[in-house]
Amino acid sequence: MFGSEPFPQLRILASLRLGLRLNTQKRTRASLAEAASAFEASPNPYLLLTPDLRIVEMNQAYIDVTGARRDEILGHSLFTAFDSGPGEDAPENVRQVKASLEKARDTRQRDHLAVVRYAMPRVREDGSEVFEERIWSATHTPLMNAEGEVVLLLQHTMDVTDLSPAVRADEPTTALDALIGGSVLRRAQSVQEDNRRLETERNRLVEMFMQAPGFVAILTGPDHRFQMHNQAYGQLIGHRDIAGKPLREALPELAGQGYYEFLDAVFETGEAYEGRESQALLQRTPGGPLETLYLNFIYQPIRDEGGAVVGVFVQGHDVTENVKAARLQKLMIDELNHRVKNTLATVQSIAIQTARSHSDPASFASTFQSRILALSHTHDLLTLSHWEGADLQAILMHETEAFGPSRISLNGPVTGLMPATALSLGMIFHELATNAAKYGALSGPDGRVLIDWNLKDQPERILKLTWREIGGPKVTLPDRRGFGSRLIERNIRHDLAGEIDLVYASDGLIAELTVPLDRTHAQ
CATH class of the missing domain: 3.30.450.20 (PAS domain)
Structure with missing residues (x-):
């Protein structure tokens, strides 16, 4: 099956230095023959297996102790050649031996089975076959090549059945046998069971560790x-x-x-x-x-x-996500506190200034409500964007939508505004629209408002916006500054760090606004 050379697998065995430290460059057929002779002549039972547990060689001592025939088991799976018989314990016996061999192969470390029961076939005088209960001690050693790969497994077995009086039913048992043999076997079994429990616990801990x-x-x-x-x-x-x-x-x-x-x-x-x-x-x-x-x-x-x-x-x-979430939450709370304070201050200012300009409660209520609604509209736009900003055209449409699209002309590029800028401009546009509805172009049926804007890209963005009223009644310079004018100028200069020029032309009001959009302190 394996060619004419005796024990061909021992060429691998010798190269793996099983008791021999041969220089790879100086190996000779004579030294290999000596290794083969030593393997064959050893009184210790040895079996060579491939990593997938197929039998490749055995020595005479192994044949003698197992009663196997070389030509019948070479090349076969170990557990096809030796299946531990039909007993109830046979599957567990096979599992223990297989587990030990696989452990030696996978860990590349020698593994010991102190005691394992494994029945072996025996031919009676009448030619019939029975399985005889035997007890073994086995050592499984991985044999590796120069690259560290397991190429063979060496099984060294010893039949320790004679140490167990319980198995030697056909021989008289003395008290000394029971005392010494039984105790030795029980101690070996106890140690092996303890080791198994420890290994099981270790594997569980490693699994928990990894997961x-x-x-x-x-x-x-x-x-x-x-x-x-x-x-x-x-x-x-x-x-x-x-x-x-x-x-x-x-x-x-x-x-x-x-x-x-x-x-x-x-x-x-x-x-x-x-x-x-x-x-x-x-x-x-x-x-x-x-x-x-x-x-x-x-x-x-x-x-x-x-x-x-x-x-x-x-x-x-x-905990990166937790830290980021906590910092974001703190930032949002701080921002909310800041916005609430600013909003309350704005509401308070609107209330005070509106009260000064309107002695009649009904007039005060109407004007105050309209200004609060203007503030609320801009808040709604900012809420839609999660307070990341609002678009200038959307704010203008909110503040002028009551007059219809035919009377309002909006012309300019898409312009994103930061929240603070959006709130201030929303109040300004509300005051301009209210003034136009009361006194300017939107107070009559034919008046219109033209709103044009553009951006100048300098070191920072500059918004230039012109509010022009046409088609309304003749405009005259007011004899006093009302709350609306003061609010517009305060928001432009104080809150937005910008400029406004109000021109009371005879054919309609012109308001020219200049607002820096990227000033940090204005946001």
Whole structure:
């Protein structure tokens, strides 16, 4: 099945230094033959398996202890050749052996089965076959190539059935047998069961560790090498390959941010360190820019049996969104307080000035209500944009819509206004429209208002707007300044840092406004 060369798999075995340290460049057929002879002559039962658990070779001691025939099992799956019989415990016996072999293969570490029950077929004198209960101790060793890949698994088995009086039913059992044999076997079984429980618990803890919603990492040694980290930690750092790397090499962008020093202090002093909403600049994507994150975390020292610090346990949560939300909420509350105060001050000013100009309660109520509604209209526009701003044309349409589109001409580019500018201009346009309705072009049936504006791009945007009334009654210069005029001039000069020129031409009022739109203090 495997060619004319005896034990061809031992060429691999020899190259993997199973008891022989042969120089790869000087291997000879003689030395391979010696390895094959040693393998075959060993009194210890040995079996060679592929990583998918197929039998590739065995020695004579293995054949003797199992009663197998080489030509019948070579190339077959181990558990097809040996299935532990029809007993109720057979599936569990197979599972234990398979689990041990797979663990050795996957971890690349030797694994031991101190005790495992595994029935073997035995041919009676009459030629019939029965399964005989046997107890084994097995060691499974992974054999690797120069690249560290597992190419074979070596199973070393020992039949320890004679240590168990309970199994030797056909032989007399002495008190010494029961005392020594039974105790040894029970101790071995107890240790193995304890190890299984510990391994199960360890696997559960590792699984919990890997699935934890917060980021977790285990750093070992004074240079804080990454021994283990979970998915959340990988997401935090852009899933970089950091396994086995020291922190300063794995996350170089943390230099100067204090985190290296925090970990050094925990390792040196053995005292935990906790960070709350701590800012960190991290690279979230390979080759990407640094991003600002806020973290809640704790660094806990890990100690050995003697109490010495050997590593640091890192656990925490990314609270960036929470921090941003809290800051935004505070900003919004501060802005709301500011706006409420400003609005109340505006309402108070409107009430006082309107009262001075209207001694009649009914006249006062009507004028006051109209001005509050004008303020409310602009608030509505700002609310629609979540108080990010409003469009100039929308404000003009709100304040003049009562007169119909045929009497109002709006001409100008799209002009976005910041909230404070929008509120002030809304009040100004309301006063101009009210004045036009009472005394100017909109007081008669044929009058019209032409509103033109443009933007000048200088170091800052400058709004130039002209309000021109035509077709109304003859205009004369007023003998006194009313509240409307004072409100317009106050809002333009004080609130908007702009200028206004009111021209009382005989054929209609002309108001020319100049307002800087990007002045920070005006917003």
